[in-house]
């Protein structure tokens with residue numbers, strides 16, 4: 001069933017919700033979007049959205065748990081006692097200041113204001129490039145963790161779980177974007193993630209920093225994917241409850 005971008009009446013609630021940005025995108029994406037009815041995906045668009053959102057939620061929780069479990073199991077008492085309190089507080093700032101995540105050509109929007117600067121027809125490239133990047137990077141993390149002698153099993157199983165969930169999310173998102181945009185092939189930018197080499201370092205501050213870097217970069221990108229899923233959902237179901245709530249702005 002093709003989605004059409006009927007002009008919504010600019011009711012107060014809608015304007016409130018769309019924060020003017022979707023109306024902008026709508027001009028870009030006017031006209032019906034194609035969809036391939038023979039693509040054979042068993043799930044409805046609604047189901048795809050639902051599953052994708054559930055997975056981003058899972059991945060965010062697993063990511064937090066990974067950082068916690070790593071810190072508890074791999075960081076020595078000495079580092080913990082000497083540095084940890086200051087270190088943890090500063091870590092976020094440090095990672096943010098020092099970190100290049102993937103070398104995407106378009107910087108990851110971090111909030112709705114930044115997200116709305118991206119034209120609607122650039123969404124697939126933005127999202128698929130992140131999904132491809134994390135599908136690969138999570139495998140590298142897992143391989144690296146497994147190669148480290150004495151790595152705690154819980155850390156490895158969390159990394160494995162994150163890898164699996166990311167691959168699943170990638171599949172749902174590909175299906176969704178194909179349904180909404182028609183075809184999205186060729187829309188992926190292949191990027192590299194530098195870092196994770198120090199995870200093997202014998203200096204535990206370096207290895208902790210790399211783990212935090214992975215966790216930070218994943219968090220930023222998954223947050224972005226989640227934001228765009230919500231925006232896409234609003235475009236597809238213009239009057240859905242999701243869009244009429246303040247969810248989107250609260251999430252950004």
Ligand SMILES: *[C@@H]1O[C@H](CO)[C@@H](O)[C@H](O)[C@H]1NC(C)=O
Pocket residue numbers: 036037038039183
């Ligand atoms: C729909 O999908 C089928 C199978 O993947 C493909 O052969 C066909 O070209 C697609 N049609 C359109 C209009 O994209």
Ligand SMILES: *[C@@H]1O[C@H](CO)[C@@H](O)[C@H](O)[C@H]1NC(C)=O
Pocket residue numbers: 103104105189190191192
């Ligand atoms: C990122 O770096 C890799 C390797 O240097 C390169 O092949 C790729 O084109 C770069 N991507 C972007 C978007 O700059």
Ligand SMILES: *[C@@H]1O[C@H](CO)[C@@H](O)[C@H](O)[C@H]1NC(C)=O
Pocket residue numbers: 135136139163167170
């Ligand atoms: C994502 O990773 C999985 C394995 O983790 C792999 O089977 C799949 O082909 C990857 N997807 C893409 C599009 O590269």
